[in-house]
Amino acid sequence: MNRYRSEARSAHYRVSGRETEKHRKAGRRQKRKDKAVFYSVSFIIICLLVFICGFTCVDKYRSRQERTVERTGVKAFEESGAGKKTGTMQNGQADASAWNLRLVNASHPIPASYPIDITLLKNGQSVDSRIYRDLQDMMDAARNQGLSPLICSSYRTADKQKSLYEAKVSTCMGQGISRKEAEKQAAEWVAPPGTSEHELGLAVDIVAQSYQLLDKGQEETSEQKWLMKHCSEYGFILRYPTDKSEITGIGYEPWHYRYVGKEAAEEIMRRGICLEEYVQM
Numbered sequence: 001m002n003r004y005r006s007e008a009r010s011a012h013y014r015v016s017g018r019e020t021e022k023h024r025k026a027g028r029r030q031k032r033k034d035k036a037v038f039y040s041v042s043f044i045i046i047c048l049l050v051f052i053c054g055f056t057c058v059d060k061y062r063s064r065q066e067r068t069v070e071r072t073g074v075k076a077f078e079e080s081g082a083g084k085k086t087g088t089m090q091n092g093q094a095d096a097s098a099w100n101l102r103l104v105n106a107s108h109p110i111p112a113s114y115p116i117d118i119t120l121l122k123n124g125q126s127v128d129s130r131i132y133r134d135l136q137d138m139m140d141a142a143r144n145q146g147l148s149p150l151i152c153s154s155y156r157t158a159d160k161q162k163s164l165y166e167a168k169v170s171t172c173m174g175q176g177i178s179r180k181e182a183e184k185q186a187a188e189w190v191a192p193p194g195t196s197e198h199e200l201g202l203a204v205d206i207v208a209q210s211y212q213l214l215d216k217g218q219e220e221t222s223e224q225k226w227l228m229k230h231c232s233e234y235g236f237i238l239r240y241p242t243d244k245s246e247i248t249g250i251g252y253e254p255w256h257y258r259y260v261g262k263e264a265a266e267e268i269m270r271r272g273i274c275l276e277e278y279v280q281m
């Protein structure tokens with residue numbers, strides 16, 4: 001009886017031992033599984049954190065850059081005394097001496113000591129600090145319409161204007177005409193130094209990114225169509241319209257915008273006149 005019991009017990013132990021071993025193996029397998037799940041989840045979380053962190057940092061960097069440009073503009077704007085109101089009409093007459101209505105053309109050169117305070121734009125161009133905000137607003141509004149306007153020329157020093165003019169004269173002379181004749185032809189497209197609005201810092205040449213040629217084809221781009229329709233809302237006019245070359249002395253330039261202030265711009269564009277006609281009213 002005792003022997004039988006003890007055999008039965010040892011058989012029971014053998015069975016239990018095998019089962020315990022099975023359990024241990026299953027446990028180890030489970031642990032390995034748990035570990036694999038733990039490492040996978042940790043890896044995914046770390047990746048997500050790195051991604052979010054990187055994204056936030058880039059975003060912060062970008063907005064810091066934008067704020068820097070914005071602050072520089074505002075600082076220059078305030079220092080230049082541009083808080084002064086823009087000049088418009090007084091008793092039915094345009095205030096031609098106002099900074100925003102200053103007429104510059106072949107017969108109205110820029111004074112030798114014309115003071116200018118410029119603000120640098122993000123793309124390396126620069127403008128008179130007083131027009132920076134309105135220009136920025138106009139560009140932002142155009143971009144919000146899905147357009148891609150590009151400022152390809154803005155403030156120019158007298159030296160820069162001189163080299164552009166001389167290059168144009170040389171091109172014209174290449175057609176076999178005299179220097180005097182070449183100068184006359186060149187002046188229709190590039191103002192001689194001292195007579196370009198670009199030297200005032202109040203003019204910008206804006207083209208469509210998809211079409212950057214300075215020719216009549218510009219007017220067909222969506223960017224120019226939008227700018228011609230809305231520029232006056234931001235104080236700009238299309239300075240050299242197609243039908244005013246005889247008065248302005250400059251050929252049609254559907255890319256050259258000049259800042260004159262919102263009130264004057266609205267009237268000039270609405271009446272289809274040019275700056276010469278406006279200031280001589």
Ligand SMILES: [Zn+2]
Pocket residue numbers: 153198203204205255256257
């Ligand atoms: Zn221009």
